[in-house]
Amino acid sequence: MARIAVGGIHHETNTFAPASHKADLDDYLKGGAYPALSRGPVMFDAVDGMNLTVSGFFDEARARGHEVVPLLWCHATPSAHTTERAFETIAGWLFDDLAAAGPVDALFLDLHGAMVTEHFDDGDGELLRRARAAVGDRMAVVSSVDFHAIVTPAMMENATALHALRTYPHVDRAETGRRAARHLHDLVRDDRAPFRAWRKIPFIISAPCQCTLAEPTRSIMAILDDLEGGDVESLSFTPGFPSADVHDLGPTVFGYGRDRAAVEAAVAALAEEVEGREAEFAGAWLSAEDGVRRAMQTAARASGPVILADTQDNPGGGGTSDTTGLLKALVEQGATDAVLAMMFDGDAARRAHEAGEGAEIELALGGRSGIPGDAPFPARFTVERLGDGNFESHGPMMAGMTYHLGPMALLGTGGVRVVVSGTKAQALDQGILRHLGVDPAAQKIIGLKSSVHFRADFAEMASDILVVLAPGTVIADTSLKDYRKLRPGVRLAPLGPVSGGG
Numbered sequence: 477m478a479r480i481a482v483g484g485i486h487h488e489t490n491t492f493a494p495a496s497h498k499a500d501l502d503d504y505l506k507g508g509a510y511p512a513l514s515r516g517p518v519m520f521d522a523v524d525g526m527n528l529t530v531s532g533f534f535d536e537a538r539a540r541g542h543e544v545v546p547l548l549w550c551h552a553t554p555s556a557h558t559t560e561r562a563f564e565t566i567a568g569w570l571f572d573d574l575a576a577a578g579p580v581d582a583l584f585l586d587l588h589g590a591m592v593t594e595h596f597d598d599g600d601g602e603l604l605r606r607a608r609a610a611v612g613d614r615m616a617v618v619s620s621v622d623f624h625a626i627v628t629p630a631m632m633e634n635a636t637a638l639h640a641l642r643t644y645p646h647v648d649r650a651e652t653g654r655r656a657a658r659h660l661h662d663l664v665r666d667d668r669a670p671f672r673a674w675r676k677i678p679f680i681i682s683a684p685c686q687c688t689l690a691e692p693t694r695s696i697m698a699i700l701d702d703l704e705g706g707d708v709e710s711l712s713f714t715p716g717f718p719s720a721d722v723h724d725l726g727p728t729v730f731g732y733g734r735d736r737a738a739v740e741a742a743v744a745a746l747a748e749e750v751e752g753r754e755a756e757f758a759g760a761w762l763s764a765e766d767g768v769r770r771a772m773q774t775a776a777r778a779s780g781p782v783i784l785a786d787t788q789d790n791p792g793g794g795g796t797s798d799t800t801g802l803l804k805a806l807v808e809q810g811a812t813d814a815v816l817a818m819m820f821d822g823d824a825a826r827r828a829h830e831a832g833e834g835a836e837i838e839l840a841l842g843g844r845s846g847i848p849g850d851a852p853f854p855a856r857f858t859v860e861r862l863g864d865g866n867f868e869s870h871g872p873m874m875a876g877m878t879y880h881l882g883p884m885a886l887l888g889t890g891g892v893r894v895v896v897s898g899t900k901a902q903a904l905d906q907g908i909l910r911h912l913g914v915d916p917a918a919q920k921i922i923g924l925k926s927s928v929h930f931r932a933d934f935a936e937m938a939s940d941i942l943v944v945l946a947p948g949t950v951i952a953d954t955s956l957k958d959y960r961k962l963r964p965g966v967r968l969a970p971l972g973p974v975s976g977g978g
């Protein structure tokens with residue numbers, strides 16, 4: 477039996493998001509749609525039964541007879557940089573608590589892998605560097621990372637092993653935690669460090685093109701499964717988070733095992749598979765106007781809703797979740813039985829609650845983040861439904877979690893209704909609509925501020941899914957992004973122009 481300290485700090489940083497949307501200490505303390513920051517034994521209850529990596533890790537490590545020592549776990553909604561104050565405060569707590577925990581045999585960290593702070597471009601690498609410094613060279617430090625992790629030399633060098641999610645939508649978080657726990661169990665039992673190999677892929681993949689339900693990623697993940705096993709204890713493919721402008725941005729293949737040659741061969745084979753399918757990662761998207769037009773045509777004869785993914789305002793990618801381009805296109809084209817989720821506008825939610833259900837209010841909705849081409853959307857709205865923002869998730873990604881989003885409202889204008897909330901959260905769960913009395917399957921058009929995660933809960937009912945581009949901070953066409961820190965020689969999109977470095 478080993479004594480394993482467990483901690484987690486999660487942030488996915490969109491360095492292109494407005495500086496007014498940074499992740500400060502309060503964002504970590506509250507957690508947004510995820511559990512609030514927890515420290516010490518309350519962590520067990522905070523994450524129990526959830527589809528979180530740390531939850532799966534706890535279950536598996538305890539099932540194998542280990543003592544787990546909870547340090548600290550927190551998550552901030554994706555946004556611009558994590559502030560120096562937030563990082564240093566929370567990292568300070570984490571390592572203080574580790575020091576106070578007494579002797580431990582191993583450390584597990586539940587990280588995202590794409591955190592950029594005001595003072596470190598590689599926030600996760602810095603955490604792992606401090607972890608290694610705290611526990612010394614010999615102790616096993618295993619970490620889980622997101623499918624969107626941007627793997628760096630500091631992460632590889634300081635972690636004994638990293639384990640990445642294998643799904644996007646991320647339905648396998650808890651399973652990844654269990655997998656990491658099994659690996660850590662083996663490493664501690666045998667008192668050894670595994671051999672590792674890793675390779676960066678020389679082109680950037682836009683988030684909507686990374687989905688594991690679609691090609692080419694679906695078959696790449698199947699090949700990963702086939703290559704893993706025997707002397708190859710773990711293999712990962714992380715396409716990366718393209719909205720973080722950092723030196724090491726881009727996909728990575730990495731693996732660990734008992735035999736150096738076997739690990740190197742598996743990593744090379746998987747990397748060559750990814751590189752060989754570069755053209756298939758190219759994006760297919762429409763303008764918001766064309767998307768709405770096509771959705772209205774399809775919806776007129778289809779049985780299920782057409783879903784419009786408002787990908788460039790996905791708060792899960794650091795979008796401000798208040799852009800109005802898709803709303804404008806829906807209203808201007810006279811869409812009916814259409815609903816858009818979720819507009820982050822606390823002021824509108826508050827005014828709707830003051831006015832009451834059935835009231836009519838004049839609002840300039842959303843559009844307050846100063847994004848070029850975006851503006852508030854003025855209209856007379858009917859307050860169709862109010863909610864307190866407390867509801868359960870039953871979707872595959874967030875199952876078992878209770879949302880606490882604060883006052884919410886369903887506002888209608890013409891045939892279009894908008895879900896408004898004072899808390900930013902990605903529209904990936906049907907519960908967000910059901911909470912306000914909207915039956916998703918009965919809609920003709922559903923606009924969602926999400927890139928891929930919504931597919932886990934919505935794809936089955938959809939008659940079609942279209943990715944649409946309205947002004948927002950999560951630029952889908954990565955060749956248009958103004959990368960400044962990327963290392964030289966990386967293609968900015970599949971088969972696209974090459975970065976000059978800088």
Ligand SMILES: [Zn+2]
Nearest residue numbers: 622623624646
């Ligand atoms: Zn992710």
